[in-house]
Amino acid sequence: METFDLVIRGATIATAAEVFKADIGVRGGRVAALADHLPDGERTIDATGLLALPGGVDSHCHLDQPTGDGTVMADDFLTGTRAAAFGGTTTVIPFACQQKGRSLRDAVDDYHRRAAGKPVVDYAFHLIVSDPTPTVRGQELPALIRDGYTSFKIYMTYDDLKLSDREILEVLDVARSEGAMVMMHAENADCIAWLTDKLERAGQTAPFFHGLSRPPVVEREATHRAIALSELADVPILIVHVSGAEAVEQIRWAQGRGLRLYAETCPQYLFLTADDLGGPHGPPGFEGAKCVCSPPPRDAANQRVIWDALENGVFQVFSSDHAPFRYDDPQGKKVRGEAASFRHVPNGIPGIETRLPLLFSEGVVRGRITLPRFVELTAAGPARMYGLHPRKGTIAVGADADIVLWDPERRVTITNADLHHNVDYTPYEGMAVTGWPVVTLSRGVVVCDHGRLLAPAGHGEFLRCASPDLARPKGVRPPAPAF
Ligand code: URP
Ligand code: ZN
Numbered sequence: 245m246e247t248f249d250l251v252i253r254g255a256t257i258a259t260a261a262e263v264f265k266a267d268i269g270v271r272g273g274r275v276a277a278l279a280d281h282l283p284d285g286e287r288t289i290d291a292t293g294l295l296a297l298p299g300g301v302d303s304h305c306h307l308d309q310p311t312g313d314g315t316v317m318a319d320d321f322l323t324g325t326r327a328a329a330f331g332g333t334t335t336v337i338p339f340a341c342q343q344k345g346r347s348l349r350d351a352v353d354d355y356h357r358r359a360a361g362k363p364v365v366d367y368a369f370h371l372i373v374s375d376p377t378p379t380v381r382g383q384e385l386p387a388l389i390r391d392g393y394t395s396f397k398i399y400m401t402y403d404d405l406k407l408s409d410r411e412i413l414e415v416l417d418v419a420r421s422e423g424a425m426v427m428m429h430a431e432n433a434d435c436i437a438w439l440t441d442k443l444e445r446a447g448q449t450a451p452f453f454h455g456l457s458r459p460p461v462v463e464r465e466a467t468h469r470a471i472a473l474s475e476l477a478d479v480p481i482l483i484v485h486v487s488g489a490e491a492v493e494q495i496r497w498a499q500g501r502g503l504r505l506y507a508e509t510c511p512q513y514l515f516l517t518a519d520d521l522g523g524p525h526g527p528p529g530f531e532g533a534k535c536v537c538s539p540p541p542r543d544a545a546n547q548r549v550i551w552d553a554l555e556n557g558v559f560q561v562f563s564s565d566h567a568p569f570r571y572d573d574p575q576g577k578k579v580r581g582e583a584a585s586f587r588h589v590p591n592g593i594p595g596i597e598t599r600l601p602l603l604f605s606e607g608v609v610r611g612r613i614t615l616p617r618f619v620e621l622t623a624a625g626p627a628r629m630y631g632l633h634p635r636k637g638t639i640a641v642g643a644d645a646d647i648v649l650w651d652p653e654r655r656v657t658i659t660n661a662d663l664h665h666n667v668d669y670t671p672y673e674g675m676a677v678t679g680w681p682v683v684t685l686s687r688g689v690v691v692c693d694h695g696r697l698l699a700p701a702g703h704g705e706f707l708r709c710a711s712p713d714l715a716r717p718k719g720v721r722p723p724a725p726a727f
């Protein structure tokens with residue numbers, strides 16, 4: 245028998261389907277055998293007492309994304325993927341963002357240049373479609389989807405990105421004919437603009453008021469409209485970064501009607517609340533800017549609804565929405581060095597390294613979700629959603645050997661000094677967690693080993709995605725035929 249390049253011995257393996265004990269044999273970067281008592285490989289890792297989980301797939305993160313407003317993302321493809329790897333993630337899918345008036349293909353070419361030679365883990369691109377001209381809809385987008393960029397995000401808010409309902413329908417039509425997945429940022433732009441103007445006129449400009457400018461109804465209305473547009477265009481969509489009960493209610497309603505409606509949530513909606521933005525119970529001064537993201541964090545009751553929805557199948561994907569801006573930086577949260585009105589504070593918070601440990605500790609260790617459900621939400625689900633499964637998101641013969649060894653008992657107090665991103669803070673400073681990834685392998689190569697980075701910049705390969713591999717959301721009846 246040909247020898248293995250690597251054998252991982254003694255770990256408890258978890259996939260989205262089961263938990264079992266076996267040795268893992270790796271050859272040529274792929275899992276070649278799962279069996280008891282495999283012979284030693286060229287290298288053998290004793291993983292007794294550890295869990296072997298599929299490397300995480302972070303299907304919503306922003307790295308080195310041009311912003312066009314003078315702010316600069318703190319993480320590029322090296323620092324962002326390095327932090328991802330230390331946090332147990334072996335595939336990232338950031339966004340090639342079209343600027344209005346520019347070509348989508350140019351945005352993709354530019355994004356490849358930004359990535360070149362840097363990632364330490366594998367990566368694919370989503371697109372952001374901000375200007376769906378006839379050329380974009382008729383030529384660029386279909387060609388890109390066929391080239392392996394099979395998902396794109398569209399925005400219902402932000403002046404430089406938002407699409408009208410008519411434009412949304414036009415691009416949904418392209419997704420339907422080409423087999424792409426559409427990610428929707430669901431917040432009502434006019435409601436936000438109206439509330440922001442009112443708050444500013446009243447002198448209410450501190451970061452705390454960011455939350456009041458985007459209350460749950462703003463997200464609920466847009467979520468409902470996104471669902472209606474998806475139903476009309478007869479194409480599945482995924483609602484990203486769902487923050488609380490009102491949006492969940494809309495999604496559950498749509499899923500109950502048999503619509504192919506998928507949803508994602510993120511750590512900030514489980515672990516942060518509006519108090520983290522400031523106000524009487526929050527941090528002083530401008531500090532709340534560290535937690536300004538959209539939709540904003542809500543409250544404890546909404547957190548409970550998000551936990552329930554993670555457990556019971558409303559969500560298919562748990563991503564970081566890592567959008568890294570430094571706090572004490574004129575190109576970051578303190579725009580031009582000032583504590584500006586919340587209107588000008590760049591939206592987004594870091595979380596690519598802490599995504600998995602937070603969910604593992606508060607979800608799996610606390611008994612809220614099972615280990616297979618953890619794997620489904622953080623690896624298998626996003627891999628399926630974006631056409632990377634079964635190469636990514638599972639431990640199975642033939643899959644890439646993207647394997648993370650977790651010490652399920654290791655206790656860690658999260659502190660920014662120990663993280664590997666290029667941001668000068670973490671919103672989760674001081675949180676104590678149980679369980680941490682100790683060894684991260686990408687295609688059989690050890691990328692991180694007990695705090696040491698071992699893979700070179702550029703180890704990560706670009707992934708072309710297939711069309712989404714979709715089952716109906718759990719418990720969802722197919723719709724009655726229309727005719
Ligand atoms: O506030 C957020 N979420 N910023 C990142 C961009 C986005 O809308 O996901
Ligand atoms: Zn968004």
Ligand code: ZN
Binds near residue numbers: 304305306565566567
């Ligand atoms: Zn985002």
